[in-house]
Amino acid sequence: MALPLPSFPMRTLSFFSGVLIAAFAMAGTLGVTPVAAQNNSLKSTASTEQVRAELMAYAPQGVPVGQTGALAGTGASVAAGQSTQEAPVWVGLQLTHAPHWHTYWKNSGDSGLPTELEWTLPPGVMAGDIAWPLPRKFPIGQLANYGYDGTVLLPVPLTITPEYKPSAFSNTLDVKLKASWLVCRQECIPQDAEFALQIPLRSSTALNGSAFEAAFKSQPQQVEGAHRIELRDGGKRLSVRVEGLPSALQGQVLEMFPETPQVLLTAATPATAGQAPTPSTWSQRWDGKVWTADFPLSPDRSESPSMMPLVLVSGGQGWRAEVPVEGPWPAVAQAATVSPALEAALKANADSQPTTAPPNTAVPAATFMLALVGALIGGLVLNLMPCVFPVLAIKVLGFAQHAQDKRAHRVSGLAYTAGVVLSFLALGALMLGLRAAGEQLGWGFQLQSPAVVAALAVLFTVIGLNLAGLFEFGSFLPSRVATMEAKHPAANSFLTGVLAVAVASPCTAPFMGASLGLAVGLPAMQALLVFGAIGLGMALPYLAASWLPAVARMLPKPGAWMIVFKQFMAFPMFGTVAWLLWVLGQQSGIDGAAALIALLVALAFLLWAVGLGGRTRWSMTALSALALVLLAGAIGPNVVKPMEEAPASASVSTGQRWQPWSHERVAQTLAAGQPVFVDFTAAWCVTCQYNKKTTLNNSDVLAAFDAAKVQTLRADWTRRDPVISAELQRLGRSGVPVYVLLAPGRDPVVLSEILSVADVKAALGRI
Structure with a gap:
């Protein structure tokens, strides 16, 4: 008697692929995570190679809405020496300069321009002048400038008038800023950015209080007298x-x-003493x-x-x-819009800058072809990632089932390839579209969403339980639905390709990071070709095997071994669920991971119940369904609730080897003459975890770091972070892992994504 051939039900993929698509769409619409929906859609920071700018607020007593006596002072009154506390609400632009770069005071001197702030505020709210902190003098040859280096905050008081009447449903005071500044070393670069911030109306805002207090202390005191x-x-x-x-x-x-x-x-x-x-x-x-x-x-x-x-x-x-x-x-000299010295500095800077292609412009054909080849190879390497193996193992069953059916084999290969390539194109188009809208995203952004991680965990749990034999879809689905897989095997292969991309795309591999970094700056059509090349590379082994008869002849004939193999493959699925739960724990904390585990147990109970027979089936199904609904309502929100981050001062000790990355920490360390090694990583990145265990925690590497007196920093991209996304883009990368070695006075060195002890030691030996 012929044994039934196990196969992965198309119905499971159809249903949960819809769940994943909805999760991806929600992630894109809401800014990837619930926190992003509330905060990250507002850009309060902007970064360049020379300056990191951040819009800040300070309202220790809250926003005085409807208080006629609580009008803020103006910048002029502060400059005149009056108390800075007269203004209950302050906003300000903090500029953190890279070493040897500076911006300018209200009087910039010979060759600069002061920073300009253009505010957009609700009716009834007015911005005062900048309360300029004390400047310093920057001699440059025969010229001299007045300005700031290091970190400086330019505070501005807000006047809240009685005419400011927010709606009953408004909880925040919305502040928008368009800022422009000139940053100079020996060369000068004009820069600008737009910022937005929401100040809570019904609570105090004092997170940046120390920065504002330092700026207030740096204000000049007014001196009265017969000057x-x-x-x-x-x-x-x-x-x-x-x-x-x-x-x-x-x-x-x-x-x-x-x-x-x-x-x-x-x-x-x-003049020296006694000099005329x-x-x-x-x-x-x-x-x-x-x-x-x-x-x-x-x-x-x-x-x-x-x-x-x-x-x-x-x-x-x-x-x-x-x-x-x-x-x-x-008589005065003829006024100039731009001083001759500044005009000469800008012209010299333009002449000295290498010609680079602006964003979204085509690159030379040779460079583009190299990117396509790198993307193809990167896609091939993705098949070796452990997060992809469980999905591809499902296809092994399909190979065996159709070993003697050449046509079915080829149709399956084409459908799987279509699913992989189209999924890469869809994810690439979504990322490019969101980036064009101003979002700071990188490749793998979907696993920065707890909702997507949870959906994948549910999907792999259902797959594993089905493979283990806990339930069969045919036992509770109508016969017409249960036979859909036999009628549409190509759709099953297509959806398997979609699933493979969903879990494989965050696993960046060698040659892939540079290609993706280039792709995000190309015109849309060229960028999508790069994404398509990655998908083709990933699907290529299966596509080639499906069209080569020799491979089909090598496969074993269908038999009892397939049932054992099917049950065995449940364990890689459960292993993938364990990994996804760990990733979720990094995003939603222990409560979120525990809540998802409880929901998965309840889901398993429901799937077991619907496979029972007789009256027991209906009573147990009703009980298990009720339990799942109650659990989902009680603890379900914990799954997607972002974990609150502890203040850096509380969570990081000075002696800890891996310190959290920030632009300020890098600038301070380099200014002190110390090299910096930055690990851009994420919990959902399998390559990152492999490199961490095998290389970054290696005793020889740690000893080499200590010998070179290297400060090690870690940029954690597990949850969405626009600042890290912008830094990755600046480095020409679009995903993790990325490893960067910086030394004072030298260009950054970007190491390979597959890191080795020899690579790190060799890079350290060159500084």
């Missing part, structure tokens, strides 16, 4: 007199920063309690102010004096 500026030497020099400074400053050397641009000679140097004034030097002295200075005018002067605000700085503290000018000004 005076006199024009001398035929209007070529200014004599400055400032009274009322603290007595502790008497006898000290002060730095002077004029707020009015293009008046004084910014690059003037202090020259056209390029300035001098200062104390006449009792009065500070006086003699300063040359700029030959390119374009302003003739009657009042000159001056900021005097000593020891990190500042004082501001509004000084009237006495005497007639000489």
Whole structure:
């Protein structure tokens, strides 16, 4: 008697592929995760190679809605020395500069432009001026600039007027900002970005309080007195007199920063003791309690102010004096929109920059063909990933079943290939579309969604239980539905290809990272060709086998071994579920993983019950279905609820080897002269975990890190992080793993995705 041939039911794939498609669509619509739906759709950060910018808010007493006496002060009042606490709501742009780069103060000096902020606020809310922190002087050759390096916050007070009347359903004050700045080293690069932020109306906002308090302390204090500026030497020099400074400053050397641009000679140097004034030097002295200075005018002067605000700085503290000018000004030089020095710097920068293709432009044919070959090879290597093996093992049963049916074999191969290629194209198009809409996404983004991870865990549990023999679909489905697989074997193969892509795409492999990184910057058609090449590479082994008769003849004939093999293949399925539960635990915490385990047990109970016979079947099915519904309502939300992150100060100790990655930590470490190794990883990335166990935790590698005094940082991309996504894009990658070694004064070194001890030690030996 012929034994029944086991096969994977098309009905299971059909149903759960629909669940997965819905989960993917929801992930794309809602920003991939529930947290993203609430926060990450608003971009509060922007990063370039030179600057990381972040929009921040500070409202320790909340937003005073409907309080007529709670109007915020303006930037001018703060600059005039009034208390910064007059403004109950503050927003600000924090700029973190890469080493040796700087942006500019309100008076940028000879060759810069001040940072500009353009706000979009609800009716009844007004933004004041920037409360500029104390600047520093940057001499550059014969020029000098005023500005900031390191990290600086530019705070701005908000005025909440009685006319601000949010709707009853509004919980936030929506703030939008368009900012532009000029960042310079020896060359200058204009940059701009748009930001958005939501400030809670009914709770305090003090997460960034320390940054704002530091900015407030860096504000100059107002000095009152009979100050005076006199024009001398035929209007070529200014004599400055400032009274009322603290007595502790008497006898000290002060730095002077004029707020009015293009008046004084910014690059003037202090005169030595006893030196006569020259056209390029300035001098200062104390006449009792009065500070006086003699300063040359700029030959390119374009302003003739009657009042000159001056900021005097000593020891990190500042004082501001509004000084009237006495005497007639000489004729001014012709005003220029951009100073000649800045224009020359921008032109030199443009000439020195290598010509690169702007985003979404075609690349040379040779480069594009290399990307296609790399994508094809990367797709081939995906078949070796352990997350793909359980799905491909299902097809082994199909191979054996159709070993003597050449036509069925070929149809199955074509259908499987179509499922794989079209799925890669669909995921690629979704990612490109979301990125074009402004989302910071990378390849594998679907497994950053707890909903998608949970759906895959449910799907693999059902597959495993079916393969183990716990239930058969034919026992509770109508006969017409139960025979659909026999009538539509091609659809079964197609959906198997879809499933294979769903679990394989996050497993980036050698040659694949660079190709995907290139693809996201190509025109849509070329980018989709790269994604299609990855799918073709993944499906190629099965496609070739289905069309080569020699492979079919090598397969064993159908028999009893297939039942044993079918039951054995349930265990890789359950192993995949265990991996997915671990991934979910990294996203939703132990409560989310435990909730999904309980729901999977309840689902298994239901599937067992519907396979029973007689009256017992109906009573047990009703009981198990009720239990599943009650559990889903009680603990189901925990599955997709994002885990709250502990503050970095509480979760990371200074001596811990792998510190969390951030732009600030990289910049600070490099500025201290220490190399940095960054591991861009994710819990759902199998290659990442393999490299971590075999290489990054290797004692020889750790000893090499210590010998080279390398700071090791880890950028965890398990959950969606737009900042990490942007950094991966800057490195020319679109997924993880990515390993980067940085050393002061050197270009970043990106290592291979399949990491070895020898690779890491060789890279460390070159720094």
